Amino acid sequence: MKRVVVVGGRGFVGGELLRLLVHHPEVQVTGVTSDTQAGRAVESAHPPLRGSGLRYSRRADLEPADLVFLAGVHGSTAAVLDEIGALAPKLVDLTADFRIRDPELMERYYGWRREGERAEAFVRGLPELHRKEIIDADRVAVPGCMATSAILSLAPLASRGLLREVQVDARTGSSGSGASSGSANSHALRSGVMRVFAPFDHRHEAEVMEALGVDVSMTVTATPQVRGVQTVTKVGVGEVSERELQAMYREDYGAEPFVRVVNSPRGxxxxxxxxxxxxxxxxxxxxxxxxxxxxxxxxxxxxLVKGAAGGAVQCMNLMLGLPETCGLTFPGLHPV
Amino acid sequence: MKRVVVVGGRGFVGGELLRLLVHHPEVQVTGVTSDTQAGRAVESAHPPLRGSGLRYSRRADLEPADLVFLAGVHGSTAAVLDEIGALAPKLVDLTADFRIRDPELMERYYGWRREGERAEAFVRGLPELHRKEIIDADRVAVPGCMATSAILSLAPLASRGLLREVQVDARTGSSGSGASSGSANSHALRSGVMRVFAPFDHRHEAEVMEALGVDVSMTVTATPQVRGVQTVTKVGVGEVSERELQAMYREDYGAEPFVRVVNSPRGxxxxxxxxxxxxxxxxxxxxxxxxxxxxxxxxxxxxLVKGAAGGAVQCMNLMLGLPETCGLTFPGLHPV
Amino acid sequence: MKRVVVVGGRGFVGGELLRLLVHHPEVQVTGVTSDTQAGRAVESAHPPLRGSGLRYSRRADLEPADLVFLAGVHGSTAAVLDEIGALAPKLVDLTADFRIRDPELMERYYGWRREGERAEAFVRGLPELHRKEIIDADRVAVPGCMATSAILSLAPLASRGLLREVQVDARTGSSGSGASSGSANSHALRSGVMRVFAPFDHRHEAEVMEALGVDVSMTVTATPQVRGVQTVTKVGVGEVSERELQAMYREDYGAEPFVRVVNSPRGxxxxxxxxxxxxxxxxxxxxxxxxxxxxxxxxxxxxLVKGAAGGAVQCMNLMLGLPETCGLTFPGLHPV
Amino acid sequence: MKRVVVVGGRGFVGGELLRLLVHHPEVQVTGVTSDTQAGRAVESAHPPLRGSGLRYSRRADLEPADLVFLAGVHGSTAAVLDEIGALAPKLVDLTADFRIRDPELMERYYGWRREGERAEAFVRGLPELHRKEIIDADRVAVPGCMATSAILSLAPLASRGLLREVQVDARTGSSGSGASSGSANSHALRSGVMRVFAPFDHRHEAEVMEALGVDVSMTVTATPQVRGVQTVTKVGVGEVSERELQAMYREDYGAEPFVRVVNSPRGxxxxxxxxxxxxxxxxxxxxxxxxxxxxxxxxxxxxLVKGAAGGAVQCMNLMLGLPETCGLTFPGLHPV
Known part of the structure; x- marks a missing residue:
């Protein structure tokens, strides 16, 4: 059993990560921290953890492990990276802090200055594009949820030179905003919205741009579901037929355990x-x-799964030499 | 045109009240206050007020009016009652502060000590039970939303001595919790809940008890809709038949403009x-x-309407000598 | 009081139309038909009509009126047009049957052959673009809900030659699918969806194309709300600044009673x-x-309102010489 | 690997059952039938079955198995019982057909005449109350979803003689109505409802009554969530304290793998x-x-899980000598 630690286990992503890890057959959660909840039972924040016996501790109380996850708020990783990095040989970051390598892009989208060399130490945590690097990596940065959907839905076109510039329409449920948020995210005000909250310049746009190597304009709308992200992109493809396009996707993803090509003529x-x-x-x-x-x-x-905690566990599996799909085979719950 | 003022116009009830008043043909809103929003446009908080030109002011800037509404947070009325009461000869309170007359009951349910004589100055703002008193009243306290539903659904039985004790099951949407609320009321955590948040001793229970004169045990569950309250009460009625019971309801409410007896055998x-x-x-x-x-x-x-702002306007109409249904004829929007 | 008749008053659009007309101060509903519900109370299908006393009748029983609305299923108008047209000098069609003038476009999108001259007798029921024609028209065809949103949101650009081709992203709630629909529209399967049901060639696309005179590619996604349509379109505008663009919209719509330019920097x-x-x-x-x-x-x-029944009443007001906003001033209900 | 067959795998319960069985480590689904879908891929009806390769077959094509599930519409089991019963030594029925033993009760609530002896051959599929009988049973009838919640929430009181008569308030989401249903269950009409659809005499009431041995009056309200059932029952307990009551529940359920006693003072x-x-x-x-x-x-x-498919798998585990929790350890998804 590998020992793993979760730093920042209070939010939705942290809760989902813990749920996956507690039920993962090859790892053991040896520590989970929260800046504000130390000493309290994890199940008080995350009902699916009932019976796990897990309690929040302080970062200072963590013991060495095989791999550490960082799942705190965005911006929190950079400050604790050295301290946390010393705990384990492997590290998976679920915050936005090191998703972008280009310091200029980082500054433009986040307003943060990052030394390029620190960001370069992180491999983009998207196994479908970077499996080999992840296997060997010490540090992995899991991409944003909408970025993951956009990148995976467009990569077969980008890698074949079929994309010049794209306009991605992204839609996101409320769980992406986290558990603590203002009145705009209250149930009464958030229910039923079609709220365009980022017509331009959403931070995930930078990731898609960097990953695909093309100019990207992304618009993000808050939609009424709790979970779920969707990206829809209209692209000019000239003479390439639908049949050829779909063949490209099947070629790229036919062997992928977690990407399915879904385009049925009916139903x-x-x-x-x-x-x-x-x-x-x-x-x-x-x-x-x-x-x-x-x-x-x-x-x-x-x-919360493929767009965050599940993607992180998939990376962990690769980094720890475990089967890639281990602990990740839940097929989806429907209808909910 | 009568001049009316709204003290505390930032919350959902305040917004609904302003919407009704701005479209009311016989009144003019001459002032609306907010402790935190003075100077800002009301439409920034309440989109249905777009184009109204209304701005929040401070209480100190209010000018005399014919009637003043108090729609701030519960507990805020008692402190400002004398100050605000001097502004207008008539006052309608939408907070909980003076809904209960019995000081002991008030203390037991709210933990607040109220001098009985102040509470006695308020008439319960339920025209179906107290129309005559409201017409003559200077001060009216609008009952709570669940209390209104429970009282009106049980009054025909209570007035005929058919109730001894009742167990009211109340369900309430999220707008009852107000616009600013913690993570438990965030969209992600509040969506789809069946959250029993008050198995016993909900404050509205005291109102139902006082209004009906019987022992009441109310359970309150937070349900997934944004608007809407429902109360369901199983009562023992001995030999009285359904036909007789329905006749009682039709007798009591047949002439009421805003209470409808709805029990169809099908559909x-x-x-x-x-x-x-x-x-x-x-x-x-x-x-x-x-x-x-x-x-x-x-x-x-x-x-937010019959359970708060609409009920308050109905009282206002009576208190100002206007037709009772004036400004209140919207038949409901369906489906939403 | 003008006399109006509704043919096909069983669906959501018919119900909404009846709600608006029953509360309209200048018209009287003298007949409402349903092929399957003749003799039954309208309120059994539409609770907001409770107390209206309206009953469904047969088309054959209709008496002459000042204006007739056609609100049945799409495709039903063409067959009854002559019969119904004889009932009243004015006619407003809410079905799709005569929304498109170009017979080729009609056949391509609907598979229906329409004689062009019949379609030409209909004026597009969009007062913001065709007010004068509507005032004089005998026959008006109300545009589709998504078409209305797309056209109004793009017309200021189109009329200034700033649009070449556009890719409209449209999102629609479930009420657009009507009251009777298959399991895909059941609550369990429709809740929380982000269902791209028309990646290309949605029928409303043809209307937008014809109205704006540019090539349009529209994608339609079924989203989780009951009511509401939104269109989002990314357009290349070259050197034109945001300030200039917003000025164009304010110029075109500043005097419009039912179009508001909404783009706030915050909130x-x-x-x-x-x-x-x-x-x-x-x-x-x-x-x-x-x-x-x-x-x-x-x-x-x-x-159901501006995208159908409300738009139809707005046209009716113009056609009957009534104030354009008559019966249409409800400011919206929020939050719901 | 045990071989299991699902008769009637088209509905929500059938889909959920197949999801659980396909991922169950000790069984293999060797057949699944649908009267209308024979030959079609199961995943066309149930997306979580994507990749399973399962296809619907006809009942006549089924081969012998170790256990057969009946998950068709209510009323379908009685007709096929002999035919299906011959396929396997063990049978788990998820329809309502044999939930009730008393023929008079069956006729009163269902209008169906059942020979008592056939019903008596079925054990009630509630392991918490009938574990030993289930282990030895050939035929098990899984109780209704609301009945399961009501029975388990009240059994500790009933077994101690603390219940005389009870009034159960039950709330149910839309998935309980099945995939094919009329307009009342369409998304537009079902969203946000608080629809009391059975004030009295709901069929599950009979099960609760028979299981607890007391008089039961159940009221059922359709509530807005897709999944989930809740029952709430106010009971008179005389002098027994909360502490004593909770101790009874912990005593009865402390060792149960799938019943948790949840009553926290806060959170x-x-x-x-x-x-x-x-x-x-x-x-x-x-x-x-x-x-x-x-x-x-x-x-x-x-x-759909503990109230149907999960309960059925729990019974299957017992009947086939497998660990009771096998394939059932998913801890719940939250928030959704």
Missing amino acids: TYRYPDPKVLLGSNFCDVGIVADNRGKALAMGGLDN | TYRYPDPKVLLGSNFCDVGIVADNRGKALAMGGLDN | TYRYPDPKVLLGSNFCDVGIVADNRGKALAMGGLDN | TYRYPDPKVLLGSNFCDVGIVADNRGKALAMGGLDN
């Missing part, structure tokens, strides 16, 4: 929809085309 | 359901009975 | 969101731009 | 709420008391 479940992925580590992607040079690339995932 | 909309009352000032009530001595009394309303 | 309610428009006849539009040549044009409305 | 998650149980096989129960002789007994579960 209720034709295209990627996070609704049918709740609790699963799948990212469904799909592409369809009209006969006039346009295609629609779609991606969908559970933002 | 989708058989019994009181707040879903079909959104935005309306109706309280639907209904009663059905089995043939074994039990009956089920049901009530439903929009907690 | 919860910055951009058009149907959530705050429920029950209102507003279409909110907004435009923002980055500093790199791109803009985002947004539109939002209540699909 | 967001104080009492049984199906929201935190989605996908899990837990039934949470709790009891609290005032100091005036009344107690509130609460139960909550996921109606």
Whole structure:
């Protein structure tokens, strides 16, 4: 059994991560911290942890482990990286702090100055694109939820030079905003919204841009579900047919355990929809085309699983030499 | 045109009240206050007020009016009553401060000590039970949303001596918790709940008890809708038949403009359901009975309208000599 | 009082139309038909009509009126047009049958052959673009809900030659699918969806194309709310600044009673969101731009009101010489 | 590996059952039938089964197995019982057909005549009350979802003679109505409801009555969530204190793998709420008391898991000599 530690286990991502780890057959959670909850039972914050016996501790009380997860608020990693990094040979960061390598891009989107060399030590935690690097990596930064969906839904086009610039339409449920948030995120005000909260310049845009190597303009709308992210991108594909496009996706993802190409000609479940992925580590992607040079690339995932905690566990599996799908085979709960 | 003032116009109840008053043909809103928002446009908090031109002011800047509404947080009225009371000859209080007359009951349920004589100056703002007193009253306290539903759904039984003690099951949407609230009321945590948050001793229980004159045990569950309150009460009725019970309700409420007796033998909309009352000032009530001595009394309303702001405007109409239904004829929006 | 008749008053649009007409101060509903419900009370299908006394009748029993609305299923108008047209000098069609003038476009999108001259007799029922024609028209075809949002949110750009081709992202709630629909629209399967049900070639696309005179590619996603339509369109605007763009919108819509330009730099309610428009006849539009040549044009409305029944009443007001806003001043219910 | 067959795998319960069985480490699904879908992929109806390769077959094509599940519509079991019973030595029925032993009760609640001896061959599939009988049983009838919650939340009182008669308030999400249902269950009409659809005489009432041996009056309200059932029952407990009551529950359920006693004095998650149980096989129960002789007994579960498919798998585990919790350890997904 490998020993793992979670730093920052109070939020939704931390709770989901703990749920996956506690039920993971090859690891043991030897510590979980919270700056404000030290001493309290983890199950008071996360009901799925009932019976786990886990309690929050202080960072100072952590003991060495095989791998450490950082799941605190964005911006918290940089400050504790050296302290935490000393605890374990391997580290998986779920915050945004080291997702972007280019310091200029980081500063433009986050307003944070990061020394490039520190960011370069992190491998992008997207096994479908960087599996080999992750296996050997000491430090991995899990991408943002919408970035993951956008990147996976567009990578087959980007790698074939079919993308120049793209306009990604991203939609996100309320769990992406975290457990503590202001009145705009209260149930009464957040229910039923179609709230365009980032017409331009959302931070995940920078990740997609860096990962795909093309110019990206992303618009983000808060939509009414609790879990789930979807990205929809219309792309010009010239003479390439739908059949050829779909073949590219199947070629790239046919052997991937957690990416499925979903584009059925009929039925209720034709295209990627996070609704049918709740609790699963799948990212469904799909592409369809009209006969006039346009295609629609779609991606969908559970933002707390494949878009965060599940992606992190997938990376952990690779980093610790475990089977990649270990502890991640839940197929999704539907209907919910 | 009568001049009215709203003290505490930042919350959901205040916003709903302003919406009703701005569209009311016989009154003019001459002032609206907020402790924290003075100077800001009311529409920044309440989109339905777009174009109204209303701005929040300070209490000290209010000018005399014909009637003043108090719609701040519970507990705020007692402190400002004398100051505000001097502004207008008539006052309608939407807070809980003076809903209960019995000082002991007040202390038991709220932990507040109130001099009885101050509370006695307030008439319970339920026109269906106290129309005459309201017409002549200077001060009216609008009952709580769940109390209104429970009282109206049970009054025909209470007034005929058919109630001894009752166990009211109350369900309430999230807008009853107000706009600013903690993580338990965030969209992610509040969506889809069936959260029993008051198994016993909810404050509205005291109002029902005082209004009906019987022992009441109320249980309150937070349910997933934004607006709407429903109360369901099983009562023993001995030999009285369903037909007789329904006749009592029709007798009491047949002439009421805002209480409808709803118990159809078939169809989708058989019994009181707040879903079909959104935005309306109706309280639907209904009663059905089995043939074994039990009956089920049901009530439903929009907690922000009949359960708060609409009920207050109904009282205002009576107090200012206006037609009781003036400005309150919106029939409900359905489906939403 | 003008006499109006509603043909096809069983669905959601018919119910909303009846709600508006029954409360309209200048008209009287003298007949409402349903092929399957003749003889039954309208309130059994539409609770907001409780107390209206309206009953469904057969088409054959209708008496002459000043204006007739057609609100049946799409495809039903063409067959009854001559019969119904004889009942009244004015006719407002809420079905899709005559929304498109170009017979080729009609056939491509609907598979229906329409004689062009019949469609040409219909004026597009969008007062903001065709007020004068509507005033004089005998026959008006109300545009589709998503088409209305897209057209109004893009018209200021189109009329200034700033649009070449556009990719409209449209999102729609479940009430757009009607009351009777299959299991895909059941609550369990429709809740929480982000279901791309028309990646290309949605019928409303044809309307937007014809109205704006540019090539349009529309993608439609079913989203989890009951009411509300939103369209979001990213457009290249070259050197035109955000300030200039917003000035164009204010210029075009500043005097419009039912179109508001909504783009605030801060706050919860910055951009058009149907959530705050429920029950209102507003279409909110907004435009923002980055500093790199791109803009985002947004539109939002209540699909049953401005996107259908409210738009139809607005046309009726113009056609009957009534004030345009008569019966349509409800400001929206929020929060719901 | 044990071979199991599912008869009637098209509905929500069938889909959930297949999801659990496909991921169960000790069984293999060797057949799944649907009267209307024979030949089609199971994943077209149930997205979580994507990749399972399962196809619907006809009943006539089924091969012998170790255990067969009946998950078709209520009323379908009786007709096929002999045919299906011959396929396997063990049978678990998820329909209502043999839940009730008393033929008179069956006829009163269902209008069906059942020979008593056939019903007597079935053991009630509630391991917490009938574990030993289930282990030895050939035929087990899984109780209804609301019945399961009510029975488990009240059994500790009933077995101690503390119940005379009870009034159960039951609330149920939309998935309990199945995938194919009329317009009343459409998303637009079902969203946000508080629809009392059975004030009296709901069929599950009969099960509770028979299981607890006391007179039961159950009221059922359709509430807005998709999954989840909750029962709330106020009971008179005389002099018994809350502490003593909770001790009884802990005594009865302390060793149960799938019943948890949940009554915390504080926090967001104080009492049984199906929201935190989605996908899990837990039934949470709790009891609290005032100091005036009344107690509130609460139960909550996921109606498709512990209330149907999960309960059935738990019975199967016992009947096939497998560990009771095998394949049922998913802790619930939260927040959703």
